[in-house]
Amino acid sequence: xxxxxxxxxxxxEGSDLITSPWGVVESDPYVFTxxxxxxxxxxxxxxxxxxxxxxxxxxxxxxxxxxxxxxxEDSYNWEDYDNEDLDxxxxxxxxxxxxxxxxxxxxILNVLLNCDTDLGPMLSQLKEFSxxxxxxxxGLCITSSKELRDIHxxxxxxxxxxASLVKTVEEVLDHHKSQSIxxxxxxxxxxxxxxxSPDAYHFLSYVPHGTRVWEMDGLKxxxxxxxxxxxxxxxxxxxVLPALRSRIEALSKSGDIRFTLxxxxxxxxxxxxxxxxxxxxxxxxxxRRLVQTHGEHWIQMVAPSxxxxxxxxxxxxxxxxxxxxxxxxxxxAAMQILKMSPETLLDEWAGAIGRxxxxxxxxxxxxxxxxxxxxxHISRTHDYDPFIQQYVSVVYNMGILQDLxxxxxxxxxxxxxx
Numbered sequence: 058x059x060x061x062x063x064x065x066x067x068x069x070e071g072s073d074l075i076t077s078p079w080g081v082v083e084s085d086p087y088v089f090t091x092x093x094x095x096x097x098x099x100x101x102x103x104x105x106x107x108x109x110x111x112x113x114x115x116x117x118x119x120x121x122x123x124x125x126x127x128x129x130e131d132s133y134n135w136e137d138y139d140n141e142d143l144d145x146x147x148x149x150x151x152x153x154x155x156x157x158x159x160x161x162x163x164x165i166l167n168v169l170l171n172c173d174t175d176l177g178p179m180l181s182q183l184k185e186f187s188x189x190x191x192x193x194x195x196g197l198c199i200t201s202s203k204e205l206r207d208i209h210x211x212x213x214x215x216x217x218x219x220a221s222l223v224k225t226v227e228e229v230l231d232h233h234k235s236q237s238i239x240x241x242x243x244x245x246x247x248x249x250x251x252x253x254s255p256d257a258y259h260f261l262s263y264v265p266h267g268t269r270v271w272e273m274d275g276l277k278x279x280x281x282x283x284x285x286x287x288x289x290x291x292x293x294x295x296x297v298l299p300a301l302r303s304r305i306e307a308l309s310k311s312g313d314i315r316f317t318l319x320x321x322x323x324x325x326x327x328x329x330x331x332x333x334x335x336x337x338x339x340x341x342x343x344x345r346r347l348v349q350t351h352g353e354h355w356i357q358m359v360a361p362s363x364x365x366x367x368x369x370x371x372x373x374x375x376x377x378x379x380x381x382x383x384x385x386x387x388x389x390a391a392m393q394i395l396k397m398s399p400e401t402l403l404d405e406w407a408g409a410i411g412r413x414x415x416x417x418x419x420x421x422x423x424x425x426x427x428x429x430x431x432x433x434h435i436s437r438t439h440d441y442d443p444f445i446q447q448y449v450s451v452v453y454n455m456g457i458l459q460d461l462x463x464x465x466x467x468x469x470x471x472x473x474x475x
Contacts, residue, residue, distance in 0.1 A: 078221030079206060080213025082161040083437075084125035084258070084317040087430040088212050089165065093321070095208045097177020098169055100380055102324040105317060109301060112294040119294070119320035121168030121264040124301070126308055126316040128259040149266035150184065152195035154275030158221055162209045163199060164260035167273040168321055171264045175380070179204065192279060215440035263301070265293035272300060326423045327378040333370075333416040334377050336409055338387045340367065342394040343406045350399040358403060363410045370417045375424075 082088060089103040101120070106112065150170040154163050169176060170184045183202075187195045199205055210218055262273040263283070270284035270293050283300035286293060301318075308316055347355040356364065397405060452458045463470065 077203075077206060078210075078218055078225050079156050079158040079162075080210045080218040080221050081158050081258075082209065082212050084161075084260070084319065085434075086319060087427075087434060089123070089161070089319055090324075091434070092162065092208065092212055093165055093169065094324075095211070096165070096169070096205075097179050097181075098174065099177065100175055100324050100327045100378060101169075101321055102326075103319040103321055106320055109298060109305075109318075111320075112298055112301075115294060117322075118292055119322040120172045120174065121262060121321045122294075122297070122301075123164045123168065123319040123321070124261045124263070124304065124316060125258060125319070126261075126304075128257060147267050147269070149264060149271050149273070149280055150188075150195075151192050151271075151273050151280045152187075152199055152275065153192040153278065155193070155196040155200040157224065158213075158217075159200065159206075159209065160260045160275055162205060163196070163275040164262045164273075165321075166199065167262040167275070168264050171266050172321075196275070212434075212438065214438050216442070261304070263297050265289075270297045270300070323380075324378070326420065326427070327380065329416055329419040329423055330375060330378050331380060331383060333375075333413070333420055334379065335383070335387060335390065336413045336416055337371065339390050339394065340406065340409045340413065342391045343402060343409060346394060346397070346399075347402050347406065350402060355403070359406065363407060366414050367410055370413050373417065373420075375420060 082092070086103045086105045090101075093101050093103065103123070104119075106122075112118075149167075151167055152163060154160055166180070166183075169180060176184065183198065187198050190198070259274075259276070264271055264273065265286065268286045268289055269282050270286065271280040272283045273280045284293070284296035286296055305316060344355075351358065394405070449458065452461060
């Protein structure tokens with residue numbers, strides 16, 4: 058991954074132009090999770106939803122949804138995006154897309170900057186700086202941010218970044234050519250600030266804000282209200298289902314049923330490590346009570362295997378990710394332990410050891426899965442071109458390239474002989 062980032066930085070070194078390329082990013086949950094965490098929101102991840110049924114049954118709604126699909130023109134018109142009659146505070150944070158291939162980062166930002174969560178310093182500054190801006194100016198901030206672009210491009214293949222650069226150059230040349238033609242004809246072409254040639258694959262964001270649920274498309278001029286909530290705390294995933302079904306049905310009618318639905322939710326690692334740390338604190342409180350009620354010899358009253366599990370878990374050097382509210386939960390648990398009768402303390406300790414082992418296993422499972430996904434991602438985005446060029450050059454210099462390709466000296470296929 059480092060080599061990919063370096064390649065991206067080399068291409069942008071010495072310039073920070075709005076037209077600098079953004080590479081294509083695939084709609085993979087791990088890629089989006091890594092992008093979100095690189096942006097600074099360390100406690101969040103994305104999870105792919107295999108069907109809309111998951112939204113009907115969930116009791117813990119995600120912070121937002123991102124729909125990836127093959128772009129087609131929709132049936133909405135200009136008036137559908139008219140929110141001028143609403144109080145500005147009722148509108149979500151929304152930015153317009155001004156660069157090709159930047160829709161993945163834009164979709165993430167259109168969700169995260171509407172969430173009450175720890176965004177990290179970079180996104181917090183962006184949210185504060187752009188709070189009073191119009192969507193197009195927010196889009197300009199994103200497009201011209203080298204830091205955002207470098208993070209985005211670190212998840213693109215180098216070949217895709219080079220292709221984006223070529224496309225950008227072609228568009229600039231075409232623009233200058235059209236300007237010259239317009240000047241000769243004496244007519245001025247009306248300019249627009251939105252991207253007129255959208256990406257083959259596009260991303261939409263869905264997020265609750267106030268008493269409404271909004272669909273945010275960076276190719277539009279404003280967010281689209283797609284559902285209403287009776288109260289801000291209502292289960293918004295049920296309210297957004299009709300809009301999602303309508304979108305997916307429209308895709309089906311266009312002949313392309315390929316889409317990916319990603320849910321942005323608390324990180325599995327953060328949830329697991331937080332529960333692991335909470336149980337450790339509960340065990341510490343129980344052991345202090347046991348010393349008070351049974352003395353130091355309480356250790357001889359528990360199974361050696363349980364004590365071994367306790368020592369192993371407490372020796373783990375994992376990075377704890379503790380969210381706001383953890384201290385309150387830990388204090389509540391300690392108060393409950395103080396109220397327990399001495400007769401129940403040993404059983405409570407044994408039960409806590411069982412929970413500790415379970416959460417220890419969960420944390421390790423998340424770490425192992427992330428290592429596998431990281432390796433796969435590095436393999437997908439690594440720049441193999443230098444190796445291939447060197448390999449072909451060496452084989453050619455050895456005089457065996459024609460034999461490998463089964464061609465003659467003029468590059469023509471060799472005739473097979475009986």
